[in-house]
Structure formats: structure tokens, C-alpha cells
Amino acid sequence: MNDLLTGIETAFLLIQTADPEVIDITIRTLQITFSSVLISVMVAIPLGAAISFREFRGKKTAISIIQTLYALPTVVVGLLCFMLLSRSGPLGDLGWMFTPNGMIFGQTILIIPIMTGLTISALQAIDPIITDTIRSLGASRFQFLKSHLREARFAIMAAIIVGFSRAISEVGTAIMIGGNIKGHTRVLTTAISLQTSMGNFNLSLALGIILLVIALIINLFMGFVQNR
Amino acid sequence: MISKSAIGIITLVLGAMLFCGAVSAAESGLPEHSADRLLIGTTTSLDATKLLDLLTEKFETENNVDVQWVAVGTGQALEYGRNCDVDIVMVHDRVAEDAFIDGGYGLDRRIFGYNYFLLVGPESDPAQVSGLNATAAFAAIDTIGADDETVIFVSRGDNSGTHSREKLLWKNGGYDYAAINISPWYREAGAGMGQTLTMAEELQAYTLSDSSTWGAYESDLTLVPLVENDDAFLNIYAVIRINPDTCQDVNTEMAKKWENFMISPEVQDIIATYGIEEKGTAYFNPALGNEEFIGVTIDETTDPVV
Numbered sequence: 001m002n003d004l005l006t007g008i009e010t011a012f013l014l015i016q017t018a019d020p021e022v023i024d025i026t027i028r029t030l031q032i033t034f035s036s037v038l039i040s041v042m043v044a045i046p047l048g049a050a051i052s053f054r055e056f057r058g059k060k061t062a063i064s065i066i067q068t069l070y071a072l073p074t075v076v077v078g079l080l081c082f083m084l085l086s087r088s089g090p091l092g093d094l095g096w097m098f099t100p101n102g103m104i105f106g107q108t109i110l111i112i113p114i115m116t117g118l119t120i121s122a123l124q125a126i127d128p129i130i131t132d133t134i135r136s137l138g139a140s141r142f143q144f145l146k147s148h149l150r151e152a153r154f155a156i157m158a159a160i161i162v163g164f165s166r167a168i169s170e171v172g173t174a175i176m177i178g179g180n181i182k183g184h185t186r187v188l189t190t191a192i193s194l195q196t197s198m199g200n201f202n203l204s205l206a207l208g209i210i211l212l213v214i215a216l217i218i219n220l221f222m223g224f225v226q227n228r
Numbered sequence: 229m230i231s232k233s234a235i236g237i238i239t240l241v242l243g244a245m246l247f248c249g250a251v252s253a254a255e256s257g258l259p260e261h262s263a264d265r266l267l268i269g270t271t272t273s274l275d276a277t278k279l280l281d282l283l284t285e286k287f288e289t290e291n292n293v294d295v296q297w298v299a300v301g302t303g304q305a306l307e308y309g310r311n312c313d314v315d316i317v318m319v320h321d322r323v324a325e326d327a328f329i330d331g332g333y334g335l336d337r338r339i340f341g342y343n344y345f346l347l348v349g350p351e352s353d354p355a356q357v358s359g360l361n362a363t364a365a366f367a368a369i370d371t372i373g374a375d376d377e378t379v380i381f382v383s384r385g386d387n388s389g390t391h392s393r394e395k396l397l398w399k400n401g402g403y404d405y406a407a408i409n410i411s412p413w414y415r416e417a418g419a420g421m422g423q424t425l426t427m428a429e430e431l432q433a434y435t436l437s438d439s440s441t442w443g444a445y446e447s448d449l450t451l452v453p454l455v456e457n458d459d460a461f462l463n464i465y466a467v468i469r470i471n472p473d474t475c476q477d478v479n480t481e482m483a484k485k486w487e488n489f490m491i492s493p494e495v496q497d498i499i500a501t502y503g504i505e506e507k508g509t510a511y512f513n514p515a516l517g518n519e520e521f522i523g524v525t526i527d528e529t530t531d532p533v534v
Contacts, residue, residue, distance in 0.1 A: 087312035087475065095477070097313045098267060098298060179298040197423035199277075226256060 003096040007205025029187040036107035048119025069113035074172030081106040106173035111163040122155030157226040268297035269314035272420035275299035303387025308376040312475035334468035337513040340490040347455035349434035352357035362458040366470040373413035380433035385416030440511040
């Protein structure tokens with residue numbers, strides 16, 4: 001309990017004194033996470049809509065695979081991306097190993113399945129009567145899509161929140177692809193991991209609290225948008 | 229009232245701005261493998277003592293480059309070198325280094341420093357290793373550990389230079405490492421030196437540490453040094469640049485400069501004195517001037533890299 005209180009105290013101190021390293025780490029965390037969420041949204045929502053609205057052979061299998069990928073361990077994604085991005089790997093020429101771009105690549109791959117799957121769930125939960133109504137009113141392809149997304153906006157927003165949460169909280173991919181390089185690829189989660197392994201529990205706790213506070217603020221904002 | 233779609237657009241724009249920020253930060257933060265970045269694959273001991281922070285700061289003011297490093301075990305650093313993911317490695321495992329160079333992956337090895345390994349453990353010393361030499365100490369841990377549950381040995385278990393030396397010590401004592409590995413008192417951590425020391429502290433266990441990382445951690449630990457002076461504990465650090473023939477994009481120009489930097493009398497002097505102010509003794513020892521003692525040639529410590 002004492003450690004917890006000291007941790008909270010350290011957290012406030014770090015924020016109050018605007019500790020430059022903590023600020024650097026926090027901004028980088030947000031940059032990388034927001035980037036992966038943005039890219040994932042651009043891929044996952046159209047993909048989810050496409051899978052949801054079309055009938056094709058293997059549709060059930062495809063959805064099953066996507067849902068299985070929810071449980072993809074972050075270290076496995078880290079390993080796969082490592083093999084892809086390494087200079088000796090197929091995407092080596094990009095030079096993304098040990099850079100924030102590589103971390104964005106990894107996190108995007110990590111959260112696309114979950115965002116896609118939850119988008120599909122969201123769209124399939126729409127009352128089929130509504131779908132029929134929209135269709136019978138002569139909606140164009142675009143209007144069809146737009147109205148369905150609007151109808152399921154609550155659940156789709158939830159999908160985005162879940163994707164964001166998974167991205168900001170993961171360590172495996174960030175550490176394997178990023179290398180936890182101070183000032184360049186260190187983010188909140190990898191910093192916590194490092195400080196804990198060095199025995200600096202107060203600092204770890206403080207960083208953890210900062211991470212949770214950020215996640216809370218973002219979620220409050222997204223919830224606000226969701227509820228309008 | 230701001231409409232929902234307006235908020236949606238604002239969020240999207242903010243997101244896009246952050247994204248652009250990330251991209252431009254990544255780009256200005258220096259493109260990968262250009263003459264602007266030197267990436268070092270190094271060991272945890274050089275990182276834990278903050279020696280690398282000091283040296284890179286100096287190098288960066290003298291050269292227009294951004295020096296970064298990933299601190300992992302020697303084995304992993306060499307693997308990064310083989311995969312062309314780093315420009316240069318700083319490691320401490322002669323056998324592995326030789327294989328690396330013979331395989332054509334590295335060039336121009338230069339020796340820049342040395343320290344010692346030591347066996348640390350709980351003050352209570354249940355295996356009674358204090359005062360023994362390295363081989364006898366390891367034997368004691370095995371013998372007494374077989375019956376005494378409080379005897380625990382934590383191994384790096386990560387193919388680091390320290391781990392290699394540990395395995396060598398078991399071998400020298402006539403042990404089969406595979407058998408040691410599954411002994412009930414043996415814990416394979418799979419971690420860096422600092423983390424391993426933290427684990428040994430929690431478990432009140434023995435572990436083999438390098439003297440520099442130990443120097444950085446000892447004031448926070450209740451563990452004590454138990455076996456220190458043994459010829460088998462000499463630990464020599466080398467810097468090897470990655471062969472541009474096997475890795476086209478390696479920053480050869482800066483790698484050569486870094487090597488010459490490390491063996492320069494000025495940096496050797498920094499290495500000789502780093503830590504004295506803070507702790508009373510230096511974390512590392514310079515290679516320059518000590519070639520005979522550590523068993524390397526003058527060429528390996530002074531020959532300029534061209």
C-alpha cells in the first residue's frame with residue numbers, strides 16, 4: 001500500500017515538474033497509438049463492412065479466423081513483424097526495424113483483426129428489417145454503407161475504443177520491433193517494463209498511472225462522441 | 229451545439245495531425261541507415277552503467293550523427309549484426325566473436341576495455357562459497373544445492389557473454405551443462421544482467437555478474453560479492469563493425485569512426501576514470517596499456533581502422 005501511495009506521489013511529481021523524458025515517452029506513445037488506430041480504422045471498417053454485407057463461400061470461416069486472431073499474442077505479432085522488417089527480411093529495405101514506423105506497422109497488424117471482427121459483429125447486429133427498409137428506399141451503395149455505419153455507430157465506436165486500448169497497452173510488439181531505445185522508440189509500456197526489471201518500482205508505478213490516466217481521458221472523450 | 233459529425237471530423241483531423249507528427253518525427257528523427265544514424269548492438273553491462281550515454285554524447289558533439297543502441301545479450305547483438313539490423317556491435321564473448329568474424333559478418337575487431345566477472349550471492353551464503361575459487365564455488369553450489377533448498381543459482385540464460393562464461397565455468401568443472409540446467413536449484417532467467425540481479429535479489433540467490441553492472445546495482449541490493457579473484461573471471465570487451473559486403477546499407481563511415489573513437493587515448497582515459505567520482509572505483513578498465521595483462525595484441529587495441 002505504501003509503495004502504491006509512493007507511486008502515485010511520484011506520478012504527480014513527474015507530471016508537475018514536466019519531466020522531459022516522461023513527456024517524450026508519453027507523446028511518442030500517443031503518436032504511435034493514434035497512428036496505428038487511424039490506419040486500422042481505414043482498413044478494418046471497410047473490410048468489416050465488405051465481409052458483413054456480402055455473401056460468399058467461406059464467410060463463416062473468414063469470420064472465425066478473424067475472431068481467433070483476437071487472441072493473437074503481442075509477442076507473436078512482434079516476432080512476425082521482426083521477421084518481415086529485419087534488414088535480412090522481405091521488407092528490410094523499408095528500414096523500419098528499431099523505428100517508430102516499424103512499431104506503428106506492428107501495432108496496426110495487431111489491432112486490425114479485432115477492429116474488423118467487432119465491426120462485423122456491430123453490423124450484423126442491425127435489425128434486418130432496417131436493412132430491407134434502406135434497400136427498398138433505393139439507397140445507393142454509398143448511402144447503404146453510410147446508413148448502416150450510422151445505425152451501428154455505437155458498437156463501431158466501441159470497436160475503435162477496444163483497438164486503441166489494445167494498442168496503447170501492448171508491450172510485446174513495441175519491445176521487439178522498437179528495441180526500447182531511449183529518446184527514439186521508448187513508449188510508456190516498454191519504459192514500465194524496463195524500470196521494473198531494474199527494480200525502480202516507484203517510477204514504474206508512476207508511469208503506469210500516467211498510462212491509465214491517458215487511457216481514461218481518451219476513453220471519456222470517445223464515450224462522449226459515442227453518446228451524442 | 230457542436231454536431232456529432234463535426235466532432236467526428238475534429239477527431240479525424242486531430243488523429244491525422246498526430247499521425248503526420250509521428251511520420252515527420254520519425255523522418256527528422258533521422259532516416260534509418262543513412263550517414264545520420266549509427267545503431268549499435270550492445271550488451272546490457274555497457275548500458276546499465278550509463279557509460280554508453282556518456283560516450284555517445286561526446287561522439288555526437290564531434291560528429292554529425294545520431295548514435296542509438298539496443299542493449300541485449302552478446303548473442304542477440306551478434307544476431308542483429310548477422311541480420312544487418314545494426315551497424316556495429318560491442319560485445320564480450322571471444323569465441324562467439326571469432327565465429328562471427330570467421331563467418332564474414334564482422335570486420336576490424338578492436339579491444340577497448342575489460343572488467344571482471346564475480347559470483348555474488350546472499351549474505352547467508354548457504355553453499356559456503358566465500359573464499360573458494362570459481363570452479364570450487366560452482367562445485368559447492370551443485371553439491372550443497374542438491375540437498376539445501378535455500379541454495380539457488382540464477383543464470384542469465386540468454387546467450388549473453390556472461391551466460392557463455394558461466395557455461396564455460398561449468399564445463400571447466402567437469403559438469404555437463406544440460407544436467408546442470410535441469411538441477412532443482414538452477415533458475416534460467418533469460419534476461420539482461422540488471423534484471424537477473426534483481427531476480428537474484430528477490431530469490432536471495434547466487435548469480436554470476438560482470439563487475440560493472442554489479443557496481444551500478446550493488447547499493448540497491450542486499451546480495452554481496454563472494455568470489456572475485458580468479459583468472460577465469462577476466463572479461464574482455466570488443467567492438468566489431470558489420471561487414472558492408474554482407475550488409476549493403478550499413479553505416480560504414482560512422483562505424484569506423486566509432487571504432488577509432490573507442491580506442492583513442494582520450495576515450496581510453498574516460499573509461500579508466502568513469503565511476504571513480506561516483507563510486508570510488510572505475511566501472512571498467514581500459515584496454516590501452518594493459519594488452520599483455522589481458523592477453524591481446526597491441527594491434528587489437530591501437531591499430532586505426534581505415
